[in-house]
Amino acid sequence: MLDFAIYCLTIIAVWSVLGLSLNIQFGLTGLVNFGQVLPFGLGAYAAALAAQAGLPWPAGAALGLVVAVAVSLLVLLPARRLSQDYWALITLGAGELFRLTALNAPSLGGADGLTVPRFADPHLALGAALALMAVAWLMSHRIAHSPFGRLLKVLREDEVLAATLGRNPVAYQRTVSIIAWAMAAAGGVLYAHIVGYVSPSSFTVTETFIVWTALILGGPGNNLGVVVGAAAVQLLSVSSRFVASWIDLPADVLANGRLALFGLVLVLMFLFRPQGLVPEKKEVRDAQRR
Amino acid sequence: MLSVDDVSLSFGGFQALRAVSLVAMPASITGIIGPNGSGKSTLLNVVAGVYVPDSGAVTLNGRPLAYGRPEQVAAAGIGRTFQVPRLAHRLTVFQNMMAGERDQAGEGVFNLFLRPAAVSSREAEIAGRAEAMLKRLGLAHKANDYAGSLSGGQQKLLTMGMLLMSDPAVLLLDEPAAGVNPVLIEQQAALLHELKAEGRIVMLIEHNMEMIANVCDRVFVLDAGELIAAGTPAEIRADERVVRSYLGMPA
Ligand SMILES: Nc1ncnc2c1ncn2[C@@H]1O[C@H](COP(=O)(O)OP(=O)(O)OP(=O)(O)O)[C@@H](O)[C@H]1O
Numbered sequence A: 001m002l003d004f005a006i007y008c009l010t011i012i013a014v015w016s017v018l019g020l021s022l023n024i025q026f027g028l029t030g031l032v033n034f035g036q037v038l039p040f041g042l043g044a045y046a047a048a049l050a051a052q053a054g055l056p057w058p059a060g061a062a063l064g065l066v067v068a069v070a071v072s073l074l075v076l077l078p079a080r081r082l083s084q085d086y087w088a089l090i091t092l093g094a095g096e097l098f099r100l101t102a103l104n105a106p107s108l109g110g111a112d113g114l115t116v117p118r119f120a121d122p123h124l125a126l127g128a129a130l131a132l133m134a135v136a137w138l139m140s141h142r143i144a145h146s147p148f149g150r151l152l153k154v155l156r157e158d159e160v161l162a163a164t165l166g167r168n169p170v171a172y173q174r175t176v177s178i179i180a181w182a183m184a185a186a187g188g189v190l191y192a193h194i195v196g197y198v199s200p201s202s203f204t205v206t207e208t209f210i211v212w213t214a215l216i217l218g219g220p221g222n223n224l225g226v227v228v229g230a231a232a233v234q235l236l237s238v239s240s241r242f243v244a245s246w247i248d249l250p251a252d253v254l255a256n257g258r259l260a261l262f263g264l265v266l267v268l269m270f271l272f273r274p275q276g277l278v279p280e281k282k283e284v285r286d287a288q289r290r
Numbered sequence B: 001m002l003s004v005d006d007v008s009l010s011f012g013g014f015q016a017l018r019a020v021s022l023v024a025m026p027a028s029i030t031g032i033i034g035p036n037g038s039g040k041s042t043l044l045n046v047v048a049g050v051y052v053p054d055s056g057a058v059t060l061n062g063r064p065l066a067y068g069r070p071e072q073v074a075a076a077g078i079g080r081t082f083q084v085p086r087l088a089h090r091l092t093v094f095q096n097m098m099a100g101e102r103d104q105a106g107e108g109v110f111n112l113f114l115r116p117a118a119v120s121s122r123e124a125e126i127a128g129r130a131e132a133m134l135k136r137l138g139l140a141h142k143a144n145d146y147a148g149s150l151s152g153g154q155q156k157l158l159t160m161g162m163l164l165m166s167d168p169a170v171l172l173l174d175e176p177a178a179g180v181n182p183v184l185i186e187q188q189a190a191l192l193h194e195l196k197a198e199g200r201i202v203m204l205i206e207h208n209m210e211m212i213a214n215v216c217d218r219v220f221v222l223d224a225g226e227l228i229a230a231g232t233p234a235e236i237r238a239d240e241r242v243v244r245s246y247l248g249m250p251a
């Protein structure tokens, strides 16, 4: 039971990193990334490939970050000066493209995926996940409460205004993507070493949907909200598994039921509490002066 | 000197600007008037780099401006306001003001993480200026309110304040007095005179003829995308074509 709790906490921490990354993109900057699973998957596969090649884990981590940053720039290239709807579609498509490639490339293990060395000690895994979450949190916090973050929020509210104020929106969006995708890739590297394997079925649109649910539930623009949301969604997910085994629900019904539940959560949040459980705080002048 | 040479622009088949030429001098206020839909805002958008003209050129001190790149035009020292105010609604008045300043150490990620002291000292400087400017505009008591919660007139004032934070050499103002109460209009006029005295180029679109008469050194009149008159406010008032198409008969 304790082991299970430790595992849950570890997974919540990993998903919080993914959520914090999405929050920098959407919560602060207004970028609708429907392919949030892509940098996560790139990090995980980089960890796996490095391990297959007999390289130590830091090599996999470095590879994951570099690839995720490179791919973010590539994906953003056509998204330049495109409206938000295209942004959402491009990222969605890029994520699927990656999954299908992994599914069909033998060198990436195909549907079976690849094995990755696991953390020997679950406590160590939890420690690593919490450490990464802390780093992601501190970075997000620093960004959100800085002149950079302020400009990102202006960009979120009104791109034309940001341009009128002499800032190039694309340049800021690029910086945000680099940071956020590197963050998500780090989460992916860690995830691969926690679960011990990577396979295309772990990086579907559903995963992106789950991160979005966590963010919208918790509160876009608020770091604490993101972590609360990630915890709530993961706990909901775990408890639904218990309920399912109680009442003997088949696995596919469970999976679909869970998605429907998340969908319901999203709809209810949009209707009744669009600011999330922990809304973005107003940045008041005196707090700023400190 | 800001100079617009022979600028034409059409939207689809609709000719919004027809070979418009005008100049706006430093330390002077240049008015642009004309009926609704005559192309005033469109002209301002061409100068500000929002629209790319079909032909013609816009230059500041002889250097051509970047068409279609508003951020580059702004970086060249040309600031603007919009007819319908644009603000970051879910940021406070104070934060909007702070964002008005272009030169921010804390917008670079490296500075943010590696030179926090430089970031916070620059931030304090900008905050001091923002505070003074809000006082000047009579918005100090609203500093911590969301910009979206301001009244229409207050929003106009705030956009003006944001603009001034970047210390622009050129100000393009699209109907700053519309929806603003008479006392504030007088304050705005005084502010425009100060900006003029500081040697800036001010271009002012207005329907408020009293304000135009009070502040403008020179006025250009647009009608259906065409420049139909230019001169001092007094000359414009006496121009028969302008009276016919825009001002109407004096009572
Ligand atoms: N983006 C656009 N696409 C198509 N037509 C446009 C566009 N922008 C402006 N127009 C048209 O160009 C004409 C001039 O518009 P503009 O906004 O410049 O008028 P204006 O002189 O500022 O009027 P007002 O005093 O009402 O603000 C109008 O007929 C308008 O419909």
Ligand SMILES: [Mg+2]
Binding pocket: B040, B041, B042, B083, B174
């Ligand atoms: Mg107009």
